[in-house]
Amino acid sequence: MKRKLATIAVRGGLNSDEQYGCVVPPIHLSSTYNFADFNQPRAHDYSRRGNPTRDVAQAALAELEGGSRAVLTSSGMSAIHLVCTVLLKPGDLLVAPHDCYGGSYRLFDSLGRRGAYRVLFVDQDDEKALADAMAQKPKMVLVESPSNPLLRVVDIEKICHAAHQAGALAVVDNTFLSPILQQPITLGADIVVHSCTKYLNGHSDVVAGVVITKDETLGIEMAWWANNIGVTAAAFDSYLLLRGLRTLAPRIKQQQINADAVVAYLQQQPQVKKLYHPSLPDNQGHEIARKQQAGFGAMLSFELGGDEQTMRRFLSALNLFTLAESLGGVESLISHAATMTHAGMAAEAREAAGISDSLLRISVGIEDCDDLIADLEQAFRASA
Numbered sequence: 612m613k614r615k616l617a618t619i620a621v622r623g624g625l626n627s628d629e630q631y632g633c634v635v636p637p638i639h640l641s642s643t644y645n646f647a648d649f650n651q652p653r654a655h656d657y658s659r660r661g662n663p664t665r666d667v668a669q670a671a672l673a674e675l676e677g678g679s680r681a682v683l684t685s686s687g688m689s690a691i692h693l694v695c696t697v698l699l700k701p702g703d704l705l706v707a708p709h710d711c712y713g714g715s716y717r718l719f720d721s722l723g724r725r726g727a728y729r730v731l732f733v734d735q736d737d738e739k740a741l742a743d744a745m746a747q748k749p750k751m752v753l754v755e756s757p758s759n760p761l762l763r764v765v766d767i768e769k770i771c772h773a774a775h776q777a778g779a780l781a782v783v784d785n786t787f788l789s790p791i792l793q794q795p796i797t798l799g800a801d802i803v804v805h806s807c808t809k810y811l812n813g814h815s816d817v818v819a820g821v822v823i824t825k826d827e828t829l830g831i832e833m834a835w836w837a838n839n840i841g842v843t844a845a846a847f848d849s850y851l852l853l854r855g856l857r858t859l860a861p862r863i864k865q866q867q868i869n870a871d872a873v874v875a876y877l878q879q880q881p882q883v884k885k886l887y888h889p890s891l892p893d894n895q896g897h898e899i900a901r902k903q904q905a906g907f908g909a910m911l912s913f914e915l916g917g918d919e920q921t922m923r924r925f926l927s928a929l930n931l932f933t934l935a936e937s938l939g940g941v942e943s944l945i946s947h948a949a950t951m952t953h954a955g956m957a958a959e960a961r962e963a964a965g966i967s968d969s970l971l972r973i974s975v976g977i978e979d980c981d982d983l984i985a986d987l988e989q990a991f992r993a994s995a
């Protein structure tokens with residue numbers, strides 16, 4: 612029987628321990644494993660290559676995304692780098708969103724400059740720009756939807772189809788929604804990547820990433836390269852991630868309820884000059900979001916009116932929105948894109964992507980939303 616997503620998330624790896632019958636799978640911290648005899652390795656020989664704790668977390672993630680294999684890595688960036696390492700040789704073209712996560716932008720830009728591959732940053736919502744990029748026969752097309760930090764939504768099914776027509780593999784960064792709200796493989800993606808640091812773990816105490824492949828052989832190749840370059844995730848992080856994953860569905864549900872309330876409040880707040888959330892009819896890609904997502908998510912951004920001093924007063928008055936990078940945890944966070952998450956992007960590239968200096972991004976947590984709104988209210992008053 613095909614299990615529902617919340618069930619898969621809760622049940623991942625439970626009762627898999629045959630030695631003691633532990634309900635929760637134990638952590639296997641050993642870096643190495645004895646051989647049964649000369650030239651007779653057991654299921655595992657060395658933890659960089661394979662680890663039982665990582666195995667159960669990987670199996671849960673593969674099942675959640677509807678893929679055949681998952682490889683857990685040391686960070687979201689190492690997951691993205693691993694995919695590029697496997698798919699791209701010098702001269703090959705990578706098509707990436709012009710408004711992708713700043714760290715991804717910096718990785719592609721710096722390695723592109725060193726000749727590891729060629730990269731083209733494209734507004735994937737612009738049909739002509741996308742068609743022109745596909746005419747250059749890329750090997751890999753990366754999609755990030757909703758985008759960071761402007762929450763623009765692009766048509767994943769359409770882009771995956773165009774990528775395949777051009778002979779490329781389609782890779783979707785699903786960090787902002789998690790498999791609970793978006794299933795890229797069912798929309799045509801070949802590979803899904805996540806920063807597990809965010810919603811999947813959900814407690815801001817792990818840095819990890821994952822590569823999930825639709826195809827088994829490609830998954831085996833990813834695992835080989837992950838061991839080869841040494842980017843596999845630690846056992847302890849894998850354990851914490853699996854523990855966090857168990858509450859993924861109710862966390863996302865509450866985060867979305869709170870986000871909707873915060874969006875409604877910000878809509879009538881005169882100091883908010885522009886509000887970005889996929890639920891808003893004027894948000895780029897709102898209609899696509901309705902179709903391809905199971906919810907609008909709990910990330911939102913807004914432009915704050917006033918000058919830098921207003922911004923400083925607003926941020927320092929907040930008590931329940933911690934000024935910090937990252938997202939997807941149970942606690943609410945606020946970040947300033949230009950000086951934080953997107954500082955790795957040149958000012959001109961930020962401007963081209965529409966990321967202004969007055970843009971603030973909120974990751975809505977699971978606190979009581981009356982308290983969240985009261986906190987915003989007093990910070991707006993203090994900054995005016």
Ligand code: PLP
Binds near residue numbers: 805808818819
């Ligand atoms: N992809 C997206 C969309 C992100 O927001 C981030 C980090 O913020 C990453 C990838 C990189 O993940 P990590 O910080 O775990 O390396």
